[in-house]
Amino acid sequence: MGLSLIAFDTDHIKQFVFGTSKLKEIRGASSLLDYLNRRTMLELASSEKYKAVCIYANGGAGQFYIESDKAEAFIRGLQAEYRKLTGGAASLSYAIHALPEGVNRANIEDTVLKAEFELLDWKLQENKQHPPSVLALPSLPFMRHCSSCGVEYACADEILEDVISSKSRDEEDEENNEEEANGVYCESCLRKRGQDRNVKRIISKILPEADISTSSEEFKRRVEGVVTTNEKKKGVGEALWMRVLPGLHNQDYKFDVNIERPADFNEFANFKGAKQYLALVYADANNMGQAFAKCKTIPEKRKLAQAVDEAILQALCVAINEHLQIERHLKPEEQLTEEARKHPIFPFDILLLGGDDMLIAVPASAALDVALSVTKKFHELMSNHTLSVGVVLAPIRYPFGLLLDMVESTLKFAKKAGSEARAQARTEGKEDKIDDSRINFMVVTGSNSNDFEAIYDETYYKRYKDYRKEKFYATLRPYKPEDLGLLLDMIRESDKKRLGRTKLHQLREAVLKMNLTSSVYGGLALLNHWRYEQRTYVAEQVYGFANRYRLRDPENPLHGYPRVVFPWFRDTSASDKDWDVYRTSLLDFVELYDFVTREAESSIDEN
Numbered sequence: 001m002g003l004s005l006i007a008f009d010t011d012h013i014k015q016f017v018f019g020t021s022k023l024k025e026i027r028g029a030s031s032l033l034d035y036l037n038r039r040t041m042l043e044l045a046s047s048e049k050y051k052a053v054c055i056y057a058n059g060g061a062g063q064f065y066i067e068s069d070k071a072e073a074f075i076r077g078l079q080a081e082y083r084k085l086t087g088g089a090a091s092l093s094y095a096i097h098a099l100p101e102g103v104n105r106a107n108i109e110d111t112v113l114k115a116e117f118e119l120l121d122w123k124l125q126e127n128k129q130h131p132p133s134v135l136a137l138p139s140l141p142f143m144r145h146c147s148s149c150g151v152e153y154a155c156a157d158e159i160l161e162d163v164i165s166s167k168s169r170d171e172e173d174e175e176n177n178e179e180e181a182n183g184v185y186c187e188s189c190l191r192k193r194g195q196d197r198n199v200k201r202i203i204s205k206i207l208p209e210a211d212i213s214t215s216s217e218e219f220k221r222r223v224e225g226v227v228t229t230n231e232k233k234k235g236v237g238e239a240l241w242m243r244v245l246p247g248l249h250n251q252d253y254k255f256d257v258n259i260e261r262p263a264d265f266n267e268f269a270n271f272k273g274a275k276q277y278l279a280l281v282y283a284d285a286n287n288m289g290q291a292f293a294k295c296k297t298i299p300e301k302r303k304l305a306q307a308v309d310e311a312i313l314q315a316l317c318v319a320i321n322e323h324l325q326i327e328r329h330l331k332p333e334e335q336l337t338e339e340a341r342k343h344p345i346f347p348f349d350i351l352l353l354g355g356d357d358m359l360i361a362v363p364a365s366a367a368l369d370v371a372l373s374v375t376k377k378f379h380e381l382m383s384n385h386t387l388s389v390g391v392v393l394a395p396i397r398y399p400f401g402l403l404l405d406m407v408e409s410t411l412k413f414a415k416k417a418g419s420e421a422r423a424q425a426r427t428e429g430k431e432d433k434i435d436d437s438r439i440n441f442m443v444v445t446g447s448n449s450n451d452f453e454a455i456y457d458e459t460y461y462k463r464y465k466d467y468r469k470e471k472f473y474a475t476l477r478p479y480k481p482e483d484l485g486l487l488l489d490m491i492r493e494s495d496k497k498r499l500g501r502t503k504l505h506q507l508r509e510a511v512l513k514m515n516l517t518s519s520v521y522g523g524l525a526l527l528n529h530w531r532y533e534q535r536t537y538v539a540e541q542v543y544g545f546a547n548r549y550r551l552r553d554p555e556n557p558l559h560g561y562p563r564v565v566f567p568w569f570r571d572t573s574a575s576d577k578d579w580d581v582y583r584t585s586l587l588d589f590v591e592l593y594d595f596v597t598r599e600a601e602s603s604i605d606e607n
């Protein structure tokens with residue numbers, strides 16, 4: 001019997017994970033998919049019945065090879081597991097491709113399968129266009145809708161007893177405190193909530209083992225041991241924190257035995273920093289489709305998938321260790337919410353992690369540093385591969401669904417700039433040397449659009465072509481990692497200079513005039529109101545970036561030296577010579593100032 005390749009892909013991951021905006025349900029949903037993907041898929045594959053061999057299984061997708069006559073049964077078995085664990089809310093698309101005769105278990109890993117991989121991908125894309133349709137639900141007048149998603153019909157929570165151990169006394173109390181105490185839920189939402197309780201218990205069993213003196217190997221072994229055989233049989237399990245906690249332990253992250261994840265987004269109010277803001281950080285590896293398309297053999301593909309998956313995890317753990325230490329973020333005891341007084345809280349939460357992307361929630365004050373660390377570490381680990389990041393800083397109570405749209409569009413804008421830079425480098429024959437990592441951010445202030453590009457066109461970009469052809473860019477977004485590092489350093493350094501938030505606000509107003517008349521007049525007048533060292537500092541920060549945008553002409557060293565058009569600098573590297581292009585970093589500086597500096601925390605604001 002010949003062999004077949006099988007490819008799986010989870011349908012509508014985001015619809016399932018972000019179907020409701022409660023943190024617990026998002027996490028539970030994400031954990032369910034991760035568990036199905038990393039554990040259930042592999043266990044079923046390696047069972048005696050199928051003996052399918054894994055190429056990879058992460059990021060919501062998976063590829064295997066198996067005897068052709070067993071392929072259909074394996075797929076049906078896996079689909080049944082997905083239906084069972086998610087209450088029918090998540091499904092898998094798949095594709096099967098029969099390999100040529102002569103390819104067998106003995107030689108498959110040495111065979112070049114490039115054309116076969118391409119066909120498999122193509123078939124999967126075809127099938128994904130037509131995912132299995134959802135069954136029409138009965139519509140009966142006495143059935144109640146789910147209190148959480150409001151879409152499905154509610155059911156009794158006894159149905160979960162096969163999978164989820166019942167709530168503890170504490171959990172009952174906790175739920176009774178919530179507004180949804182009288183809520184009824186559909187099976188899918190119940191399973192998400194139940195899985196979140198499973199994860200909570202698993203974390204609480206792991207943490208006492210996370211002693212600094214425990215070796216990494218020993219800790220990993222203990223982590224694997226926290227889920228009992230009996231629980232495993234019932235399908236209780238977790239694959240996200242069981243990877244993240246050893247990763248953090250490896251970095252010597254300082255745990256607290258009683259620490260818990262934030263119970264909901266409001267818990268982010270317990271972290272220091274300005275304005276009661278939180279941030280979503282969304283990172284996604286660049287050009288992975290292309291990279292996978294270059295793989296010729298199974299071992300190459302397996303190695304790449306594993307490397308990317310591990311690099312994302314490790315980059316996240318490094319960033320958490322550097323910027324999200326518990327004690328650095330928790331407010332003093334008297335300012336904590338009731339929940340946070342009971343036990344410390346991780347100053348972050350992981351909403352999605354695996355394959356080539358991750359989405360986390362962090363305190364706004366640490367978001368850009370986290371984004372920068374993740375970007376740099378990933379590139380360092382993967383040398384030829386990079387990622388881009390979108391960051392959205394928003395009030396804690398801002399509707400999650402809108403934030404998600406915003407962070408997606410913010411990331412998309414970053415990736416677009418990265419791929420343009422890559423295309424440009426390709427035409428110059430420098431593609432191997434380019435770092436196309438980009439970091440973009442957006443501060444939610446009540447603009448009426450959720451789309452970064454629309455906001456960019458409306459607020460940060462202006463062009464005039466009547467009198468002279470001029471373009472103004474009031475932002476340097478999206479940033480290259482080294483430029484963002486420079487900006488963050490400048491903002492931190494400026495904190496000591498006490499620039500005063502009122503003056504910074506006036507500077508913002510001057511920039512937003514977007515011209516070389518009133519904008520420059522306002523900017524220069526403002527400069528003169530600062531003391532000498534403050535003034536020099538602000539001017540230097542603009543021209544520091546100007547230098548990075550200047551083309552050096554060895555024949556004429558003065559060419560392109562920036563004219564004094566503060567708060568702007570002239571970009572002489574711009575490719576379109578018909579236009580005069582002006583840019584400034586100052587608006588970005590002002591927008592991030594309150595989040596990055598500590599000035600906002602103190603009441604001193606000299607004007």
Ligand SMILES: [Zn+2]
Nearest residue numbers: 146149186189
């Ligand atoms: Zn529901």
